Amino acid sequence: MNAGHQVLVFLNRRGFASTLLCHDCGWTAECKRCDARLTYHQQSACLCCHHCDYRQGVPATCDACGGGQLLYLGQGTQRGESTLEALFPDTPIIRIDRDSTRRKHAMSDYMAEINSGKPCILVGTQMLAKGHHLPHLGLVAILDVDQGLYSPDFRASERMGQLVIQVAGRAGRESRRGTTWIQTHRPDHAWLRQLLDEGYAAFARSLLDERRQANWPPFSRLALLRAQASSVERALAFLAQIPNYGSPPPDVHLLGPVPAPMTRRAGAHRAQLLLMATSPAPLHHYLDRLIPQLSTLPQRSGVRWSLDVDPQDLF
Numbered sequence: 455m456n457a458g459h460q461v462l463v464f465l466n467r468r469g470f471a472s473t474l475l476c477h478d479c480g481w482t483a484e485c486k487r488c489d490a491r492l493t494y495h496q497q498s499a500c501l502c503c504h505h506c507d508y509r510q511g512v513p514a515t516c517d518a519c520g521g522g523q524l525l526y527l528g529q530g531t532q533r534g535e536s537t538l539e540a541l542f543p544d545t546p547i548i549r550i551d552r553d554s555t556r557r558k559h560a561m562s563d564y565m566a567e568i569n570s571g572k573p574c575i576l577v578g579t580q581m582l583a584k585g586h587h588l589p590h591l592g593l594v595a596i597l598d599v600d601q602g603l604y605s606p607d608f609r610a611s612e613r614m615g616q617l618v619i620q621v622a623g624r625a626g627r628e629s630r631r632g633t634t635w636i637q638t639h640r641p642d643h644a645w646l647r648q649l650l651d652e653g654y655a656a657f658a659r660s661l662l663d664e665r666r667q668a669n670w671p672p673f674s675r676l677a678l679l680r681a682q683a684s685s686v687e688r689a690l691a692f693l694a695q696i697p698n699y700g701s702p703p704p705d706v707h708l709l710g711p712v713p714a715p716m717t718r719r720a721g722a723h724r725a726q727l728l729l730m731a732t733s734p735a736p737l738h739h740y741l742d743r744l745i746p747q748l749s750t751l752p753q754r755s756g757v758r759w760s761l762d763v764d765p766q767d768l769f
């Protein structure tokens with residue numbers, strides 16, 4: 455900023471903080487309809503669920519122990535904005551996320567201010583990862599990339615790598631080399647090191663090798679059968695019947711059923727069965743036989759199911 459450049463602080467999360475936590479007993483504010491924590495929104499002073507849109511007011515005391523020391527944990531964009539405002543009182547801070555750009559023309563107003571080239575700090579999410587032209591950025595700081603290192607989803611590492619490359623690419627577009635800072639608890643993590651030291655192509659080749667060994671796409675084809683019911687046992691029982699029906703061919707493997715990673719969502723209890731095959735043809739032949747049978751299975755009452763072929767996420 456002293457050199458007259460702009461700074462982008464990139465955060466992969468909306469809201470003021472991800473979690474409301476009780477200092478005394480460790481209770482966190484959770485959605486009553488999903489297995490998910492509520493996100494605090496400062497402007498509307500409410501807790502909301504990003505999975506089902508449930509909203510409630512902020513409690514004054516802990517629901518579990520009645521304690522009064524409730525803390526906000528995690529860095530959402532609104533909290534990042536407040537922190538930066540305190541640290542840089544003379545610098546304009548512009549927050550760009552889905553909440554701040556809801557107003558009509560908000561985005562074009564922000565872009566006009568940014569393109570004027572005056573030093574400022576942008577705080578943004580995914581919306582700023584690509585698309586908009588940001589020629590005056592000198593520094594990009596990416597906060598907390600660690601979700602991408604620990605997610606159970608086999609695509610999370612790939613997405614993390616793409617995001618880091620995209621966001622880092624925002625710095626120093628015009629004739630000037632930019633700087634990127636990455637915040638992580640694991641600066642020694644092999645994926646991250648390779649991405650930074652050898653670049654995206656080498657990183658992608660390593661991920662491909664791992665996928666080949668684990669037989670994940672693109673070396674196999676997946677279909678995800680999701681079921682939801684009033685209890686996870688019912689959803690699991692429905693899916694558990696499937697291996698016994700229509701005898702899957704040897705080149706189609708059934709993994710599960712297991713409870714979905716977010717078992718409860720919008721009040722429904724969810725389970726899933728993953729079907730994996732080395733090539734599309736046997737998978738599709740099996741699915742063609744299986745689908746008509748699903749509506750005749752004995753334990754199907756009260757169960758809703760859906761089939762996702764080539765699922766992009768496993769949740």
Ligand SMILES: [Zn+2]
Nearest residue numbers: 469493502504
């Ligand atoms: Zn929200």
Ligand SMILES: [Zn+2]
Nearest residue numbers: 485488503506
């Ligand atoms: Zn919810």
Ligand SMILES: [Zn+2]
Nearest residue numbers: 476479516519
């Ligand atoms: Zn408590």
